[in-house]
Amino acid sequence: MSEQTASKRKYPSFYERTIPVAIWTLVVIIVIMLVITIGVGIGYFH
Amino acid sequence: MTVVNTLFPFVSSITTFVFAFFVFKRYRERNTGHLLLWGIGLIFYAIGGFCEAYFGAFGWNDLIYRMWYLFGAILVAAWMGQGTVYLLAKQRTAHVLMGLLLIGSLYGIFKVFSAELDPSLLTTSTHTGSELSGHAIVTSGVRSLTPIFNLYGVITLVGGAVYSAWIFFRKRVLLHRTIGNILIAIGAILPGFGGAFSRFGIPGALYIGELLGAILLFAGFVRATTPMKVREGQMVEPAAS
Numbered sequence: 001m002s003e004q005t006a007s008k009r010k011y012p013s014f015y016e017r018t019i020p021v022a023i024w025t026l027v028v029i030i031v032i033m034l035v036i037t038i039g040v041g042i043g044y045f046h
Numbered sequence: 047m048t049v050v051n052t053l054f055p056f057v058s059s060i061t062t063f064v065f066a067f068f069v070f071k072r073y074r075e076r077n078t079g080h081l082l083l084w085g086i087g088l089i090f091y092a093i094g095g096f097c098e099a100y101f102g103a104f105g106w107n108d109l110i111y112r113m114w115y116l117f118g119a120i121l122v123a124a125w126m127g128q129g130t131v132y133l134l135a136k137q138r139t140a141h142v143l144m145g146l147l148l149i150g151s152l153y154g155i156f157k158v159f160s161a162e163l164d165p166s167l168l169t170t171s172t173h174t175g176s177e178l179s180g181h182a183i184v185t186s187g188v189r190s191l192t193p194i195f196n197l198y199g200v201i202t203l204v205g206g207a208v209y210s211a212w213i214f215f216r217k218r219v220l221l222h223r224t225i226g227n228i229l230i231a232i233g234a235i236l237p238g239f240g241g242a243f244s245r246f247g248i249p250g251a252l253y254i255g256e257l258l259g260a261i262l263l264f265a266g267f268v269r270a271t272t273p274m275k276v277r278e279g280q281m282v283e284p285a286a287s
Contacts, residue, residue, distance in 0.1 A: 009217075009218035009219070010218060011215075011218055011221055011224075012221075015221060015224070015225070019211070019215050019224060019225075019228065020215070022211075022228050023208060023211055023212055023215065023228065026204070026208050026228070026231050026232065026235070027208060029235060030200065030201075030204055030205060030208070030235070033200065033235065033238055033239075033242070034197065034200070034201075036242065037193055037196070037197060037200075037238075
């Protein structure tokens, strides 16, 4: 399958809508957690 | 003794032991390094949960506390994350990082087992000593190890899972792996959330976060390794051109 063909494939619509939201939400959370952990010393600090 | 500080970590421990069994089983079938490291990391997770449950049920024990701090607080995330490094990074890079992790882990073992402890200091935590925390460690230079290991763990394990999910999503292939990796990322981040809320003084937050994390990690692994039956016509193919 070529890259061009692959890029035109679609997941079922429910997943097309929800997966990007989930991924970007996780990215934001990771960044916030890292900032908090490094900056304030909580979360991953026992 | 409460349900939250005994039963929850006990269930976390059982869940991750069972999860580790399936990961090691898959490792025997496939012989890939990342599965071995995930399995080891999960055993660490299970030991941490067991120690928390033991403390909740029977109270202070010096060895149990040291094991909890070493496996549950310092090593678990980093070793699981190292598995993801072997999955995604070049082997040479993974080997170098593995070497550093081994050296760091040996240093951690030395520091934890040579540290001076004072169980009465647990009561200075926000939960009046009903849950395990690092407060009982008197010796300096021990508690400062946890953010280093755990930052490495969260970047590699959670970051790796998010990255994998994004790659599968971008190519619109293997939907089960996209979903599985998202669940793994959420599961891996939940204990960190629990730790954060625990530090803000919410009782049971760490143990609840660990339990939900264990369940979601397991669910994510099962989802990622079990192809989905996408019904004919659900997957939209490119229009003929």
